[in-house]
Amino acid sequence: MDDSTLQVYVILFVMITVVLVYSARYFLARRARRLSQGRAPGFRRLSGWLGEAIEAGRPLHLSFGSAGIDRENAAVAAAEAELFYHIIKAAGSGDVAPVISTSSSATVPLCQDTIRRAWDGEDRRARAQWFPGGARSMAFAAGLTATMGVEEPSAHILAGSFGPELALILDSADRQGQGSFAVSDQLEGQAIAFAMADEVLIGEQLFSAAAWLSHESTARADASVQDIWRGLLIALMAVLVLINVAGQLGIASWSLVVVAALALAFIGVVIVRRR
Amino acid sequence: MSRSQRLGIAFSAFIAFAVGVITTLSLLLGGRPELYADFAGAPVFARLMSLPAAIMVRLVAITAAVTIVIGISNLLYVHMGRVVRGAFFSIVMIASFALTIWWYWSKQGDTSLLAAVQVPIESALAALLFLSMVQGGARVLAKRADIWGALFVTVLVVVLLGSLPIESLAPVRAWSDWLMEIPVSAGARAILLGIALGTVVTGVRVLLGQDRSYRG
Numbered sequence: 001m002d003d004s005t006l007q008v009y010v011i012l013f014v015m016i017t018v019v020l021v022y023s024a025r026y027f028l029a030r031r032a033r034r035l036s037q038g039r040a041p042g043f044r045r046l047s048g049w050l051g052e053a054i055e056a057g058r059p060l061h062l063s064f065g066s067a068g069i070d071r072e073n074a075a076v077a078a079a080e081a082e083l084f085y086h087i088i089k090a091a092g093s094g095d096v097a098p099v100i101s102t103s104s105s106a107t108v109p110l111c112q113d114t115i116r117r118a119w120d121g122e123d124r125r126a127r128a129q130w131f132p133g134g135a136r137s138m139a140f141a142a143g144l145t146a147t148m149g150v151e152e153p154s155a156h157i158l159a160g161s162f163g164p165e166l167a168l169i170l171d172s173a174d175r176q177g178q179g180s181f182a183v184s185d186q187l188e189g190q191a192i193a194f195a196m197a198d199e200v201l202i203g204e205q206l207f208s209a210a211a212w213l214s215h216e217s218t219a220r221a222d223a224s225v226q227d228i229w230r231g232l233l234i235a236l237m238a239v240l241v242l243i244n245v246a247g248q249l250g251i252a253s254w255s256l257v258v259v260a261a262l263a264l265a266f267i268g269v270v271i272v273r274r275r
Numbered sequence: 276m277s278r279s280q281r282l283g284i285a286f287s288a289f290i291a292f293a294v295g296v297i298t299t300l301s302l303l304l305g306g307r308p309e310l311y312a313d314f315a316g317a318p319v320f321a322r323l324m325s326l327p328a329a330i331m332v333r334l335v336a337i338t339a340a341v342t343i344v345i346g347i348s349n350l351l352y353v354h355m356g357r358v359v360r361g362a363f364f365s366i367v368m369i370a371s372f373a374l375t376i377w378w379y380w381s382k383q384g385d386t387s388l389l390a391a392v393q394v395p396i397e398s399a400l401a402a403l404l405f406l407s408m409v410q411g412g413a414r415v416l417a418k419r420a421d422i423w424g425a426l427f428v429t430v431l432v433v434v435l436l437g438s439l440p441i442e443s444l445a446p447v448r449a450w451s452d453w454l455m456e457i458p459v460s461a462g463a464r465a466i467l468l469g470i471a472l473g474t475v476v477t478g479v480r481v482l483l484g485q486d487r488s489y490r491g
Contacts, residue, residue, distance in 0.1 A: 004307060004310055007303055010303060011303050014299065070338070073474075075473070079473065079477045082486075082487060085487060105342040108345050109345065126356050130345075130349045138401060139393070141400065142396075142400055167404055167407040171411060185470050192408065192411065195415045197418075203465070203469035207473030208473070218485065222476055222480055225476050226473055229472045233468065
């Protein structure tokens with residue numbers, strides 16, 4: 001496929017996504033429903049942490065990691081700002097403002113903006129905190145673990161872009177008996193989050209996490225567009241695999257391929273129903 | 276919300292939408308004369324189409340450079356507040372900051388202080404990271420006492436054993452290689468594909484001026 005054809009496909013993909021986003025918002029606005037937090041993956045302990053923060057007068061710590069609005073992972077920063085907004089709103093009746101940290105200086109205004117929108121209390125300016133990242137983000141991890149000792153947060157919501165340095169942060173949180181929720185757009189950070197965090201989200205859940213906490217139908221609509229694309233992608237890959245298998249086994253195997261396709265479709269329906 | 280505030284929100288959303296759409300179209304359609312093969316002035320038109328994206332990318336680069344000042348101001352503001360409350364490490368941080376500025380200024384751009392302090396400390400932290408990761412791996416089953424936790428630990432052990440340079444572990448190495456090439460690679464691609472889809476949907480939301488930042 002040459003570059004020009006690829007370019008046309010990219011334009012089509014973006015345009016179809018725009019149409020899907022508007023359509024989903026139009027249809028879902030009529031039957032806005034909040035997803036049950038009990039079923040939300042990764043959020044089982046969140047309400048406990050929020051309650052603990054309010055009762056003990058301790059802050060929540062939320063972190064973007066190195067996700068920056070001036071970098072290629074700007075969408076991660078935008079999605080997590082939305083998630084943090086809903087979490088801070090949920091913790092709104094506490095006495096101590098939450099702390100938001102980042103290692104991207106361009107994200108500092110986004111941190112301040114998120115706190116300003118979601119938190120009504122005083123003491124908001126010093127709650128967005130920047131730690132220089134350094135070449136391997138080790139300085140960021142060191143600064144963050146030092147802050148944990150000073151601020152004594154009840155829990156850490158680490159959602160953004162984290163690499164191996166996440167192990168230091170989660171290890172420190174664990175030793176201090178603080179809860180942790182983690183998800184990263186980097187594979188190394190994601191693996192460490194799975195192994196070491198109390199609660200974890202995986203992959204694209206990073207972008208749909210806000211929909212689980214939001215009362216707004218628009219967040220749910222955006223998450224459903226993501227689901228549609230993912231379903232189409234899985235179906236396309238399954239069809240290509242089946243055609244390939246059929247080609248290798250010969251024309252007599254078409255009935256076998258049809259049975260396999262039906263089995264795959266059944267598994268897909270079961271998974272969707274369970275979600 | 277007052278009428279002027281609503282107008283302000285609508286205006287900022289419109290600006291975001293206009294700039295977003297123009298830049299996206301410029302990135303997708305600019306600099307490619309072959310897309311307008313039938314048009315006589317294709318090279319000039321393609322160059323003109325790429326202009327808005329080039330301007331915006333430069334503006335972003337300049338703004339990103341300026342934000343380092345915001346970061347440093349934030350760092351100093353936060354630690355000054357802690358110094359008032361008597362936080363020892365914040366005093367050390369501000370003293371180090373002042374010393375580094377003074378060193379750089381008086382030694383005419385010498386960065387040896389950075390090499391002598393920052394690099395060894397980061398290397399030590401990287402070594403400490405190894406211990407944290409091993410400890411975390413050992414605690415997986417305590418955190419996730421389910422089939423996925425057990426699978427995680429099994430794969431971890433097989434890959435670690437497979438990486439040992441011991442001849443008698445050759446069959447384990449074959450398993451380790453297969454794990455890394457097929458299931459791990461497939462899982463990694465699945466995660467990256469999901470992240471790419473999420474990036475597109477979030478990008479479109481921002482592009483359409485629907486992000487919370489534009490909603491006042």
